Amino acid sequence: MIRTRSVTDDMIWVGAGDRRLALFENIFPVPRGVSYNSYLLLDEKTVLFDSVDQSVSRTFLENVSASLDGRSLDYIVIDHMEPDHCSVLEELLSAYPNAAVVGNAKTFVMIEQFYSPLAEARRVVVRDGETLSTGRHCLKFFTAPMVHWPEVMVCFDESNGVLFSADAFGAFGAMAGNIFADELPIQQEWLPDMRRYYANIVGKYGAQVQSLFKKLSGLDLKTICPLHGPVWRTERDITWLLEKYTLWSSYQPEEQKVVIASASIYGNTEAAAERLALELAGLGVTEIEMYDLSATHFSYLIGEMFRCSHIVLSCPTYNGKIFPPMRHLLDDMRELNLQSRTVALIENGSWAPMSGKLMTAELAAMKNMTVLEPAVTLKSSMKEEQAGQLFSLAKQIAGGLKRSL
Ligand SMILES: Cc1cc2nc3c(=O)[nH]c(=O)nc-3n(C[C@H](O)[C@H](O)[C@H](O)COP(=O)(O)O)c2cc1C
Ligand SMILES: [Fe+2]
Ligand SMILES: [Fe+2]
Missing domain, CATH: 3.60.15.10 (Ribonuclease Z/Hydroxyacylglutathione hydrolase-like)
Incomplete structure (x- = not known):
């Protein structure tokens, strides 16, 4: 036929x-x-x-x-x-x-x-x-x-x-x-x-x-x-x-948008990422995408990162390293030559948080990545006193997005 x-x-x-x-x-x-x-x-x-x-x-x-x-x-x-x-x-x-x-x-x-x-x-x-x-x-x-x-x-x-x-x-x-x-x-x-x-x-x-x-x-x-x-x-x-x-x-973003790549074992780092999303929304940012890295195939995240101008990487420490799903994503970002993005970081650890430092080093090996300072460090869970730190990250992101708001 x-x-x-x-x-x-x-x-x-x-x-x-x-x-x-x-x-x-x-x-x-x-x-x-x-x-x-x-x-x-x-x-x-x-x-x-x-x-x-x-x-x-x-x-x-x-x-x-x-x-x-x-x-x-x-x-x-x-x-x-x-x-x-x-x-x-x-x-x-x-x-x-x-x-x-x-x-x-x-x-x-x-x-x-x-x-x-x-x-x-x-x-x-x-x-x-x-x-x-x-x-x-x-x-x-x-x-x-x-x-x-x-x-x-x-x-x-x-x-x-x-x-x-x-x-x-x-x-x-x-x-x-x-x-x-x-x-x-x-x-x-x-x-x-x-x-x-x-x-x-x-x-x-x-x-x-x-x-x-x-x-x-x-x-x-x-x-x-x-x-x-x-x-x-x-x-x-x-x-x-x-x-x-x-x-x-040419690795230019298609849109002035934020994608949040959230990795979390128990949910505490994720809770902080969600709070950041709320702070962004409060500043008038729309269309914030958030994905759980353990539940989402990395290829979808890579696609979103080619689309969006701003990236949030939120990840706990795991045996002194980056929690593996985030490690995999960072490997692919580098492998696929992703570049020229603004990145905000949230790290977590109950005794010796390392994921922020390690993620910063991974990003430094990519071209033209701007990492917003300071990264937010959690010790197990986010306390309300840290809200100001997240708000400051949100303000920097929203400031960078202003043209499209
Ligand atoms: C297998 C395993 C290894 C871990 N390794 C570390 C570590 O090396 N350093 C550290 O500070 N925390 C380590 N942690 C603790 C988590 O990073 C910490 O509890 C964090 O707050 C979890 O965040 P979450 O609630 O977003 O999963 C480890 C946890 C697990 C399950
Ligand atoms: Fe083919
Ligand atoms: Fe092919």
Whole structure:
């Protein structure tokens, strides 16, 4: 049974969604599922752009076969070798024995690593900036190293302005019929999962995303076809998307907002974080987000930290160290290159509070983090006499947010 949609008059979305997957990459929760996008161009030559994860291989192979409608497949373009896009490659190669694989030198090394070497006759090696004509269409390839993996490239169709963008511009979430951004509630439903996807998957590589933008800067992008999530095809949506990516890849906050990352064993540190939230609210700050780190997957916090200008880290001491859920979060903040945020700290300890000092040291290893002074230190629980200290932190945060109030 065919389950496809046309993207242009001769190019078809032949991807599929997986709503059963609990953890993408076996680490990121995907309660809204995930889509694996693949596209088929029916020109004088037929071209398949990337493929899918094995979980949806059956739907995908049926879609490709039905869309080819008896024609042979001439090319398989591999923009990205990660298994979520390549685990059906061997089946494709045997189902379509005349198809040649288009990739760069690094692509073929990875094919050999994951699978087996590909015969010379089936390889079309392209370099940065090279083109391939398929009849009416001319495809231009741009390498995009580390816009997730080293072998990544994107492909621009010069004849109609379609960009096959690999993992860039992707999102968590499976689509249902409506595959185009202009058909979907992007701001309300999709943006948090777009941001969480970007921050956690590509966030570390902001500089590489910016280099890719430079390469693409002269191009008239009419449609963006990523490997996950919605397809972008209106000028308004594409402008909005590029603005978001410009902010994310340069580690600038999207909003003047506060996110409170609360770690707590018994609830005393959490109580102080809550009091800080109340002080902030009293100063007119709205939309304060607070998450319990033991109950919330770190990927959601990372997403929120890419969004918000101000961060509160609130955490007890644990065996002389930072309570582990906060340690994990700080590791990821550093790993993903998060930078240029203002951070307030609340620490706790019943005999030798250390978490504040240790969190400050972790933040010092990140770029351009402003830590508000002084951190609030609790000895087991917050006493009303300390309210002034929290109020002073709240005032500093609210002062920094003033522009948007
Ligand atoms: C396993 C464990 C290890 C701890 N290690 C330390 C420590 O090294 N230094 C310290 O001052 N407090 C330590 N504590 C005590 C907590 O940091 C302290 O009770 C704190 O007030 C708990 O805050 P909470 O109510 O937000 O969980 C430890 C507690 C636990 C359960
Ligand atoms: Fe990837
Ligand atoms: Fe991917």
